[in-house]
Amino acid sequence: MSRCNRKGLFVPVALALGLIFGAPQVSGATNGTLTVLWDANTTDTDLNGYRVYLSTDATLFNLTPAAARPLATTRTVGTSTTTSVFTSLNTASTYYVAVTSYDTSGNESVFSNVASAQPAVTPTLTSVSPTSATQGDTGVTVTLNGTNFQSGAVVSFGPGLTVTALNTSAVPLRLVATVDVETTAPVDMRDVSVTNPGNGVATKTNGFQVLLDVARVDINQSNRIDGGDIIEVAAAFASRSGDASYSVDFDLNVDGAVDGVDLSFLVTYFGSVGPF
């Protein structure tokens, strides 16, 4: 016996409604997508399907499903489906979504919880300036130019770099990040990514470079990069993170291994005299 038969009303079981944002291939500020996910109804034996309600009016969900149905965008799906994607939504609007389930007799449950989100806007990231910073730098102002940036976007430069502030006053075309670079941030090229609130992501491959802090090459802090420093690295040569002989002090590019790359840094700066 189903709950709707027992109570005359279909009890909602799809209470966990999650939203994720749409696929990044959607382009243009007015072409947003919204992906709706919900938990399956596993208790009702006569379950016949789900009905997804979409609206920009949150108060609609104070009504009964039957009353809200003509006012909302609705979609019915079968019992084996627990996801639905809405496309071509207005990216400037906040949408509210709830799901009901209905049985073979046509009884419909009350609304699930109501989730809300803005449709995804896929940004583009065309340039990053400056394109590098040095280990240990703090308060570096980095300007990111592109399109479709949104307030609330998150900027990432990869491990060892922290965005301490993000100025979004020039969205959708520009973000200005303030970045701190850890002294042991890996020395390498970075992919810079901008993630809008709806998970639309833009990535600039190798868009930023972390440069070696030359002071780190003066390992024994003698104020001269010389044989003493190479000897120090040599003693830990071929060690890897976790080895007894490994220390990040010798791993100049912070890639987890003391190897020829670190040695090449020493050779490059060999003979340099500080202060660094």
Next chain:
Amino acid sequence: MQARFRVLWMLGAALWLAACASGAGGSDEDSNPLASGLTANFVGDASPVCPGNADTLSLRRVNAVGRNVAVGIAVTDCDASMGIYGVVFDVTFDPSIMQCASSNPCMPGTLLSQPLLTSNPQCTCNNTTGEILGVFTRKAPGTNESVAQSGIEDIVQFVMRINRAGVGRIDLAGTGDVNGTALVALSGSSPSDPPAAIAGLAYSGGSAVGQ
């Protein structure tokens, strides 16, 4: 007679001009009276004697070819007691007499064997101040090397080029210090056991001679 004299005079003038033209086509080096005909040599300050003397790190002549002289940084171990991992060196020289033969004038000696950290010593030469900084080690965690009792072996060699006649010093600077000149031993494989200079060595340099 006058005509014959005039012909001879013209012939002589032509030969003189030809000689001048030939001279003008020579190298700057050859036209430099300070460098022309120079030959180089090196004389070490001390010849280590074993037994009974301290172990040494000294400079000695390897060979000399024309204006170039190869100098060895030589190690003696009178009792074969040293475990040698590598060498760091800070060599000072008189730049008014000599220059490094190349930007990295260093070559491996005979003491250190494979595996090496670098196939050649890493050196940098400052011909203005007259200083060579260098390092040459085995590849960690390789074992230390040793010199046979009373033996002498070069751990590194470097080539200097004499640029004028005279005598110029070549010395090991900052001796006994891994940021200066020292033989180095590894006491362990942990960062808390850093490489250390081998104590108790006697150091000596020498004089390069251009003549």
